[in-house]
Amino acid sequence: MPEIEMTVNGKPMSGTVEGRTLLSDFLRDMLGLTGTHIGCDTAQCGACTVHLDGRQVKSCNVFAMDAAGAEVTTIEGMANADGSLGAIQAAFQTHHGLQCGFCTPGMVMAAAGLLKENPAPTEAEIRAHLEGNICRCTGYHNIVKAIQAAAAELGAKPIAAE
């Protein structure tokens, strides 16, 4: 079986996969990064959202071998270097942007995807961007509030050197 390598949350990772191994399964089962949740496994719910070479994707709808050599960021990569919650994560906590938390990793990754493209989104733009992320609990209002707060917080900070 083929061995693949990719950079996950800034660290080189490798593992043996089959052609049919999904990126979501590679992250969870091989690398133990279980923060990426699998809700539907049919590309509908967005719980499995990660970033692949800087683009937001549903990891249950990508083959691991297609992601070989890529840079992947998961929810585990969203915390600050000291382990404290990153700005988007902290905003979800402060604004009660989660209840059961199942959708939250995907919501945070989608929010990060949005803020990278559009650092000051309107409420309508936030709601449109979350079209592929389903939450069974919150009714979305507090998720939207959290993303607005994160945008304000990140916008207020000077852009750190990459």
Added chain:
Amino acid sequence: MYAFDFVKPSTLDEALSALAEDEAQAISGGQTLIPTLKQRLAMPSKLVSLTGIAELKGVKTEGNTLTIAGATTHAVVAKEAAEAYPALASLAGRIGDPSVRALGTIGGSLANNDPSACYPAAALASGATIVTNTREIPADDYFQGLFTTALDEGEIVTGVKFPIPEKAHYQKFIQPASRFPLTAVFVAKYSSGVRVAVTGASEDGVFRWSEGEEALGANFSPDAVSGLSVDPDGMMADMHGTAEYRAHLVKVLTARAVAAANG
């Protein structure tokens, strides 16, 4: 999923020779094929990824023609076609959701020819040319019914050439659970005439509404279609809408598209 091998060539030639093998199949964005594989509705022996092939990506405008390479994602079209062909860019920017648009491609959408997909409507309404590794196929000959196209086994969509219209608009009446259109209409006005293509309505897939085209050719205004009626015979019917409802939508969405195209 059944087991298969996976290869990711970096040139079109390598991809084509891999695809020449028995039961080999192309995979581009995977946004349609992976769900299909999960349901065990396909059983390829080998998947040949088109995502690593630079020559299959990009958007360019030459004169009055916009050419989109086969493995260009919806997200890239939404951005890079915005100036040359805004109605097409707007269509691409409304497919599915951001994650689907980051991976899904125009070639995959046109090869699949889902009866409710967006791009087939744009290609047909624009009188686009589907370019493959072996030939060029006019859109009017390319779409051949439900999930059926003129493509031969192992033939790859390498690009699509869109003549740029004077005015155009895509009206997508969304089915919010799937995010596909329930029914959608693409109207494009050229100096040679008006073309109207409808998706998400007919049991035979995308089609041109010729009566509407004629009326709009004489008078490009929403009123031009108000006296017409669309035959519900042969329209799809499901829990989201009856055949009559879809037939009605064709007319309403056409009128709205014209109004929007006229600004």
